[in-house]
Amino acid sequence: MLTYIARRLLTLIPMVIVISFLIYLGLELTPGDAVSHMIPPDAYGSMDEDRLQELRESLGLGKPFLVRYWIWISGVLQGDFGYSLAGGVPISKIFLDRLPATLELSIAALLISTVLGSILGTISALTRGSLTDQSLTVVGMLGVSIPEFFFGLVAILIFALNLEWLPVGGRTLPGYDSFWDRLPHLVMPAMVLSIMMTAGVMRYARSSMLDALSRDFIRTARSKGMPEWRVNILHGFRVALTPVIVLIGFRLPVLIGGSVIIEQVFQWPGIGKEFVSAVRSQDYPLVMMVALFSVLAVLVASLIVDLLTAIIDPRVRLGD
Amino acid sequence: MEMGNDVALSVRNLKTYIYTNNRCNRALDGVSFEIRQGKTLCIVGESGCGKSVTAASIMQLLPTLSRIEDGEITYHGPDGPVRIDALERDGAKMRAIRGKEIAMIFQDPMTALNPVYSIGFQIKEMLRYHTSLGRKDRHSKAIDLLRSMGIPLPERRVDEYPHLYSGGMRQRAMIAIAMSCNPRILIADEPTTALDVTIQAQIFELMDTLKRENGTAIMLITHDMGVVAELADDVAVMYMGNIVEAGPVGKVLRKPVHPYTRALLDSIPVLGRGKDQEIKAIPGQTPDPYNRPTGCQFADRCAYRVSACDEMPPETMVADDHRVMCWRYQEFMADAAE
Known part of the structure; x- marks a missing residue:
């Protein structure tokens, strides 16, 4: 029984990796990115392209897709869930507040x-x-x-x-x-x-x-x-x-x-x-x-x- | 058949009807027989002739849409006769008889045991309701029962679940459940149909031993004439809800006086006669139970049919223990005597 539970828990790992990848991929394919959300629409239009690019680089958005996925998932596995873009609150705090x-x-x-x-x-x-x-x-x-x-x-x-x-x-x-x-x-x-x-x-x-x-x-x-x-x-x-x-x-x-x-x-x-x-x-x-x-x-x-x-x-x- | 003191159960003119879609199947149409203490009564007949309905009527385990319309079922227990047909189906009195006084084993041991409870649990359940044994006594009694049924390592097997048992072992376990309260009557509804031939012999041997050692009366439902010859003391041949011929096994098998019994016996292949032997199958099919002939139920398939057969023949005693339902029985008797 215990070996069964252990084995089932181990098979969870590849499943979580595959599914987390699909989640990441799905959101990558949606239009718009974090920067376009952070900057108010009226300011966004008037900002010059180099400035936007700079902002993207600073957020790590310029890196290749797989690298970004790796940074995210390794962070999650270490308990670093990242920050909400709205208000910059740590996501772990939101979870702690809302999950119960x-x-x-x-x-x-x-x-x-x-x-x-x-x-x-x-x-x-x-x-x-x-x-x-x-x-x-x-x-x-x-x-x-x-x-x-x-x-x-x-x-x-x-x-x-x-x-x-x-x-x-x-x-x-x-x-x-x-x-x-x-x-x-x-x-x-x-x-x-x-x-x-x-x-x-x-x-x-x-x-x-x-x-x-x-x-x-x-x-x-x-x-x-x-x-x-x-x-x-x-x-x-x-x-x-x-x-x-x-x-x-x-x-x-x-x-x-x-x-x-x-x-x-x-x-x-x-x-x-x-x-x-x-x-x-x-x-x-x-x-x-x-x-x-x-x-x-x-x-x-x-x-x-x-x-x-x-x-x-x-x-x-x-x-x- | 005279009512003796050794009668364990007597059935008189039993009529059980089954209703479906406003139609009525007269599954048992006036059945009478007796089960004698310490003897085996075999009920033989084709599928659908009412063998299992007879068993279900005695146990009051009929399906919801069926009813005992007429007749008597009397259990001659230690406290005097009890009219089973008058008892409430799930009343306390019926439940006290069911399992304790009259126990039953079923055709398919693969499905007759509950898969989610251990064999031991299913034996102990019976002991719990019908004996005053305590928890520990019930457990050791269950082990003893399994041992006496020839289950190896009963101490370990008692806690195992049915899916770990083979077919033959399951039927042994089933018999252990049925025999756990030492019933006076054991009803076995084709107990070996689902089993290998070698296992069949073992199961029958076991039942025969139980009969001899405990004096249990056995009502064995079967369609295997070989089994009848081997085990039965009395035989009742059923056809379409009637017992067409009944009597001691020697008389019925050696000197059958009903054409159906004769046809049944003729249809058995005999070992040693080679593959070219003629097997006489009974011509035709059993009639539609919802649209029966008015007279003798076997008339349509009978080689000896006469005009009198349009009327239902009465039950006639051809000897004090041999009974037949046929208009032309005298001719067959003369024939059998030759």
Whole structure:
């Protein structure tokens, strides 16, 4: 098991190198460069070309592409994430400030969608064809097809403005710092962010559960004279769980992508919100780091999914 | 067949219907038989004749859209007779019988065991629900069971998962689960169909030993006449939801009085007669279960059909332990006597 984890971590290195290169290449190919962003447009037009070139040289932009990539990636590997072009703040500081908020939101949404999705999916499968199952199916289709920002706006309208149960947005109020103080702020964005994934997990858990329940070992379990709940949960759900966990792993990028929008809607001070403004202002160093971070998050998540799969399904043999 | 004290389970005029798309398949249309304590009853017949539905009816493990419409299933347990058909499918009383008193092993050991639990867990689960053994006792009992089923290194194997077992070993493990609470009746639904011939023999030998040592009554569903000849005490031949002929193995196999039984026996290739021997396949196909003949179900394929066959023949006793459903049984009896 440990050798497997070590090996998986080692295979992450070439993947990160390839992906970071693609990120760098992608931004290299976009029009404009750092200098064109740093200088206000009106001044840019009147500046003489030699002066601009000088500025580029001083920023290291005159060097060949591969050399610049090397300087960037070796810096990143040593913990030097560079500086944001907007305000010259170290990117590591932005990450430290913003990352906890994004992680908090994503993990909350992940937990909600996993737990709620599998429970509702299981109920749906166990009551197949009933009114419960049919209404859950309709709700599931709605959840998958309606975009999250719409849910976000509706939720704000109902729960924040009309009912005044929850705050409109933000992560906290000045002076309130404990997790419990922040919790009301988290509820709405996390719920809204999890809707689409909950619906997906629910539909998937339902079919996975139906598949498990139709297998022969369910009949064997029944033939032992065990109560229905034990047959359904211990034998059915446990087997149905493996594909659901794999699905959740694959859906993680969706969650990260979704949090970019939700953070905007709820004024959540996370990395996603920072990402949008960085893209808009061509803040390349920051865009690259956020992109690289998302990739890492997905890779680590898929590693965790593989390990979980191995734990719950003995047929998946790891390492030795 | 007279009801004796040694009867473990009796089935009377059992009718189980299966419903699909508003159509009704009368899968069992009046089936009666008895399983005697310490004896093996073999149920033979073609695919779809109702063998497995019979087993499922006894265990109350029928699919959702099927129902026992009529008849009686009586389990003669240590506490007196219990009407199984009157019990709630998943009620506590049915569950107390299922597994403890009547246990079952299934056709395909590859899929009948849950892949995510160890063999030991799946044995201990049974012990947990039907015995008062503690955790440690359950574990050692599971090891003992595996050992008595001939699994090598049971102390280690007990914690292994089904995918590490071979097909034959899985079926042994399955039998270990079924036998764990010393059931009075063991129902085996084609237990060796998915196994190699050499493994088949071992499994049957194991079942025979269990029968002799524990006095377990066995109901063995099969379509292999060789197995019947080898293992059975009693035989019931099924065709389209009826038992067309039933009796002790010697009488049914040596002096069959139903044309279907005869046709079945004639269709078996015999070792030693060479490759040119004539194998008499039964002509035609089994009728559509949703569109059955009104009379004798076998009439369309029967070489001895007469006009009387348009009516369903009654069950007739040709000896005190030999029963047949055929209008022309007297002719066949005379023929068999020659």
